[in-house]
Amino acid sequence: MPEGDVLRLTAARLDAALRGAVLVRAELRWGGLGDIDLTGREVAEVVAYGKNLLVRTTDGWTVHAHLRMEGRWYVARTGSPEAEGRAPRVRAVLASARWTALGENLGMLNVVRSRDERRLLGHLGPDVLADALDVRAAALRLRDAGDGPGVSVSEALLDQRRVAGIGTIYAAESLFARRTDPWRTVGTLDADELAALLLTARRDMTVAVMHGLEARESRVHGRLGRPCVRCRTAIAVRQARRPPEERPIFFCPRCQAPQPGVSRSV
Ligand SMILES: [Zn+2]
Structure with a gap:
């Protein structure tokens, strides 16, 4: 199971690919999330908290993913065959004109208002990698x-x-x-x-x-x-x-x- 260091590295990679970019494609293949359309929104940042990944948009939405046992994210150049993400294991696709982030075998996927992130993460203890860890x-x-x-x-x-x-x-x-x-x-x-x-x-x-x-x-x-x-x-x-x-x-x-x-x- 990926630990906090893997999540940090993943968040850094996705942040480098998507921060400041407008989403031109956003597919969340998960339960009731299919109807949520995030295209046209700008990515503010991608951060990790413990084993959780948070993709925040500038207008206050957060995509939350948990990798559980087998999950991983990877980045491919938009328009390349790897960026298509048609395989069933791909559960999330977030693309800018330049880069596409694909989440496969995810253990959990949610979309919430950023101000409500605590509903998802409030039960967790402090992130052991937090800059200001007490x-x-x-x-x-x-x-x-x-x-x-x-x-x-x-x-x-x-x-x-x-x-x-x-x-x-x-x-x-x-x-x-x-x-x-x-x-x-x-x-x-x-x-x-x-x-x-x-x-x-x-x-x-x-x-x-x-x-x-x-x-x-x-x-x-x-x-x-x-x-x-x-x-x-x-x-x-x-x-x-x-x-x-x-x-x-x-x-x-x-x-x-x-x-x-x-x-x-x-
Ligand atoms: Zn020993």
Whole structure:
């Protein structure tokens, strides 16, 4: 599933293609959205919030998309064969005279007045990549929001209602970097520890946003059975959350061992 860094990169690409341009073609192939005509409107900006993408027009409309598991956006030159977007997997087409943005396999698509974006995003925690992130407040929200402090720290990191933008890769990598047992309950971590986890994820995601996804360095995610880069113990994996929402979290059983007397949620 795309995480906040992918959304940032996607938003930057779409923003470069569409900002300031008038839409000459706008097709939203989604439920009741087919009748909404955005052609003739000017794109003000394209931004990301957590795992959400927002295309805003200068006259106050917002197209909201969520990529879920398989979704992606790409940009093609208007008039080129790639820009036609006839395939059923293409659910959104937004084109200027020059560039066409196509969204395929999207998990969600909405159109709202920009002033009503909160109706779509109001349940989310702060974006971990926000310029003005209040780390202290985000750490407390990471501990207490959603289903409260009794869930595992890995599950809390994945819960977009607490903090938005982190998925399985950055949850696992930041827990590994901080040598934190992924299965201890989030309420057993103090605000400094939680802030350090968030700042670690934010730093790693920022590297990917600045230097591209190739710059992502996986020290634990996806390394099942391979030796830990620190202690050579075989990396393990376990599911955070319950079916059908389970998500794999990779960890080192030794570097991230449970601490005696610290409560866990497994
Ligand atoms: Zn280790």
